[in-house]
Amino acid sequence: MSMQIPDRPRTLAEKVWEDHLVVKGEDGQPDLIYIDLHLVHEVTSPQAFDGLRAEGRPVRRLDLTIATEDHNTPTIDIDKPIADLTSRTQIETLRRNAEEFGVRLHSLGDKEQGIVHVVGPQLGLTMPGITVVCGDSHTSTHGAFGAMAFGIGTSEVEHVLATQTLPLKPFKTMAITVEGELKPGVSAKDIILAVIAKIGANGGQGYVLEFRGSAIRSLSMEGRMTICNMSIEAGARAGMVAPDETTFEYVKGRPHAPTGQDWEDAVAYWRTLPSDEGAVYDAEVFLDANELEPFVTWGTNPGQGVSLNDVVPDPASYDDPNERAAAERALEYMALQPGTPMKDVAVDAVFMGSCTNSRIEDLRQFASIVRGRKKADGVRVMVVPGSARVRLEAEAEGLDRIFTEFGAEWRFAGCSMCLGMNPDQLAPGERCASTSNRNFEGRQGKGGRTHLVSPLVAAATAVLGRLASPSDLPAFEKVEAL
Amino acid sequence: MEKFSSHTGVAAPLKRSAVDTDQIIPAVYLKRVTKTGFEDALFANWRQDPQFVLNQPAYSGASILVAGPDFGTGSSREHAVWALRDYGFKVVLSPKFADIFRGNAGKQGLVTGVVAESEIETIWAALEAQPGIEMTVDLGARTARVGDVQVTFDIDDYTRWRLLEGLDDIGLTLRNEDKIAQFEARREAWRPRTLPVR
Numbered sequence: 001m002s003m004q005i006p007d008r009p010r011t012l013a014e015k016v017w018e019d020h021l022v023v024k025g026e027d028g029q030p031d032l033i034y035i036d037l038h039l040v041h042e043v044t045s046p047q048a049f050d051g052l053r054a055e056g057r058p059v060r061r062l063d064l065t066i067a068t069e070d071h072n073t074p075t076i077d078i079d080k081p082i083a084d085l086t087s088r089t090q091i092e093t094l095r096r097n098a099e100e101f102g103v104r105l106h107s108l109g110d111k112e113q114g115i116v117h118v119v120g121p122q123l124g125l126t127m128p129g130i131t132v133v134c135g136d137s138h139t140s141t142h143g144a145f146g147a148m149a150f151g152i153g154t155s156e157v158e159h160v161l162a163t164q165t166l167p168l169k170p171f172k173t174m175a176i177t178v179e180g181e182l183k184p185g186v187s188a189k190d191i192i193l194a195v196i197a198k199i200g201a202n203g204g205q206g207y208v209l210e211f212r213g214s215a216i217r218s219l220s221m222e223g224r225m226t227i228c229n230m231s232i233e234a235g236a237r238a239g240m241v242a243p244d245e246t247t248f249e250y251v252k253g254r255p256h257a258p259t260g261q262d263w264e265d266a267v268a269y270w271r272t273l274p275s276d277e278g279a280v281y282d283a284e285v286f287l288d289a290n291e292l293e294p295f296v297t298w299g300t301n302p303g304q305g306v307s308l309n310d311v312v313p314d315p316a317s318y319d320d321p322n323e324r325a326a327a328e329r330a331l332e333y334m335a336l337q338p339g340t341p342m343k344d345v346a347v348d349a350v351f352m353g354s355c356t357n358s359r360i361e362d363l364r365q366f367a368s369i370v371r372g373r374k375k376a377d378g379v380r381v382m383v384v385p386g387s388a389r390v391r392l393e394a395e396a397e398g399l400d401r402i403f404t405e406f407g408a409e410w411r412f413a414g415c416s417m418c419l420g421m422n423p424d425q426l427a428p429g430e431r432c433a434s435t436s437n438r439n440f441e442g443r444q445g446k447g448g449r450t451h452l453v454s455p456l457v458a459a460a461t462a463v464l465g466r467l468a469s470p471s472d473l474p475a476f477e478k479v480e481a482l
Numbered sequence: 483m484e485k486f487s488s489h490t491g492v493a494a495p496l497k498r499s500a501v502d503t504d505q506i507i508p509a510v511y512l513k514r515v516t517k518t519g520f521e522d523a524l525f526a527n528w529r530q531d532p533q534f535v536l537n538q539p540a541y542s543g544a545s546i547l548v549a550g551p552d553f554g555t556g557s558s559r560e561h562a563v564w565a566l567r568d569y570g571f572k573v574v575l576s577p578k579f580a581d582i583f584r585g586n587a588g589k590q591g592l593v594t595g596v597v598a599e600s601e602i603e604t605i606w607a608a609l610e611a612q613p614g615i616e617m618t619v620d621l622g623a624r625t626a627r628v629g630d631v632q633v634t635f636d637i638d639d640y641t642r643w644r645l646l647e648g649l650d651d652i653g654l655t656l657r658n659e660d661k662i663a664q665f666e667a668r669r670e671a672w673r674p675r676t677l678p679v680r
Contacts, residue, residue, distance in 0.1 A: 022658065022661050022662055022665045023658050023661055029640075032655060032658060032661075032662075034662070034665050034666075034669075036673050036674060037674055037676075046515035046516065046517075047515070047516065047517035048517075050515075050516050050517040050518065051517050054517070054518065055652070057652070062676075062677060063675045063676055063677040064674070064675065064676060065676060066676040089515055090515055093515045104676050104677060104679060124674070125674040125676060126674075127674060130673060130674060153560070154517075154560060155560060155586075155589055155651070158652065159651055159652050159655065162652045162655075162656070163652060163655045163656060163659075163662065164662065164666075165655055165658075165662055167651065167654075167655060255680040256674055256675065256676070256680055258671075258672035262670075262671050262672040263672065265670060265671070265672050266670075266672035269670070269672075
């Protein structure tokens with residue numbers, strides 16, 4: 001809105017916040033913040049629509065609201081009725097609510113259906129300098145564009161539907177500076193897993209994380225989305241990356257991107273968003289990209305991670321008694337012994353998908369490793385594109401054939417085995433290398449054991465049947481450049 | 483949300499401390515897709531016991547719950563408040579509430595009054611002397627009265643004001659509807675629109 005530009009240097013987060021102030025809170029009251037984009041899915045919206053209905057309230061801005069089906073949707077036999085009654089009821093409820101209130105909905109089978117955090121960016125709805133909310137903690141993904149994006153609860157979903165605003169107290173800011181150049185085989189996922197291991201699974205509580213530095217600048221939008229997506233796994237409210245030419249290039253030409261003079265106005269504004277020189281953060285963290293190795297989690301929270309070249313840590317090495325107890329519990333659940341090299345850990349399954357790593361670039365990275373190879377015997381490999389459009393794009397490039405010839409299952413779009421709300425689940429005791437975001441107990445299925453990894457590590461692991469990086473693979477004559 | 487000034491109804495003594503939200507509504511009931519209709523889920527496990535206070539005929543239709551300390555601890559589930567509200571409760575009195583539960587209650591119009599533990603015990607005695615006796619809760623005066631017993635309770639000024647005015651968060655925000663409309667009028671044209679579909 002640029003009503004008045006304060007003199008003091010401001011951070012990216014402060015600029016976006018201040019440009020969305022409808023009412024400045026006084027005497028300890030929250031600010032009232034305008035929401036530019038509200039993404040809706042089937043799990044956290046039913047009670048919100050029910051609340052609107054009870055009060056006779058409409059959706060205030062249908063043109064700033066969009067819904068898709070993702071958490072419960074099956075990834076095979078999508079033309080058949082959903083077998084699980086609870087899942088089917090949630091999907092059918094969303095369809096009824098969308099029709100009654102007039103909300104744009106992309107249902108299973110529609111070419112724009114998919115994981116809500118893949119759909120927003122691919123439609124060009126996610127753009128710099130906007131506020132984005134969704135009843136899903138991984139809404140932080142959209143911060144990769146220089147948007148302020150965060151997950152909300154069901155009462156807040158109702159609040160945004162009714163008012164297009166939220167009463168909120170400002171978040172603190174933390175700069176996470178990643179300088180240097182990534183080695184081959186090291187990617188965005190390794191950066192964020194290393195950041196979470198460094199600051200801890202609660203280290204970001206109350207903060208908006210701003211990722212900056214040369215290693216972040218050189219990432220693609222997909223890579224930046226992976227990093228912002230997992231900001232929530234450090235306990236942060238949101239993650240952000242300042243918009244630059246990479247961002248503008250990604251947004252330009254997408255279905256809902258601005259055009260003509262609107263585009264010119266938008267880019268001119270977006271260029272003002274990066275944090276000012278001298279802007280003060282409440283906390284700062286530094287990470288050397290040059291030294292980074294592929295990362296993997298060994299425990300049951302995303303902060304319990306090590307370099308893939310490292311060993312399973314010994315709980316006795318932790319000074320903090322709570323951390324030690326947590327490590328002991330985690331190793332028991334994960335059935336791992338201290339001192340075991342991570343690369344000796346054999347897996348039963350590999351999951352390539354989720355809102356963290358299911359975009360076309362992620363699939364290309366996975367394909368670049370498995371192309372011309374065969375998966376390890378006895379390992380189940382599932383590739384789940386983030387959206388129906390990503391699936392189409394991958395098929396147009398022939399990636400689907402690379403996956404199926406490798407021995408992987410090529411599925412339809414959705415959240416799938418990231419959280420197992422649909423039938424895609426691990427069996428008790430099964431161990432999985434997963435490109436998703438949470439390694440909580442039972443997250444991918446009751447008794448399932450999750451190791452969080454990048455698409456490159458997932459692919460190498462699928463080839464060898466044990467945790468591995470691409471550099472561990474035997475050289476083979478390159479067929480042709482992908 | 484309806485304005486709350488005072489309420490008179492049957493008060494039930496729940497003589498337990500640390501009533502957590504898993505007891506108020508077990509997890510199995512969270513799969514529902516509605517925000518109403520949770521009355522059967524309230525204290526679902528405890529209600530299987532015929533001796534449980536809410537199963538006693540004198541307390542049928544109770545709308546005021548007088549509980550022990552640390553009411554509403556545990557999971558943040560907003561469903562706990564929905565279940566109390568759907569069952570018909572308007573007020574819960576306790577010496578101490580869990581923060582998240584209390585915040586959720588304020589959003590849904592459920593009054594949570596803090597009463598000193600000794601006074602809760604006095605109230606319990608009064609309720610048990612005459613099961614089914616009505617209690618009057620005056621939010622403006624911050625008093626609860628049953629028979630000869632009258633106590634004052636604590637509730638924060640902001641929540642009390644919102645309840646007296648009948649303002650849920652949405653209602654409160656909509657008081658600024660003119661400011662929201664003004665903000666919308668000056669939003670730039672480049673900002674995203676989901677409609678029309680492109």
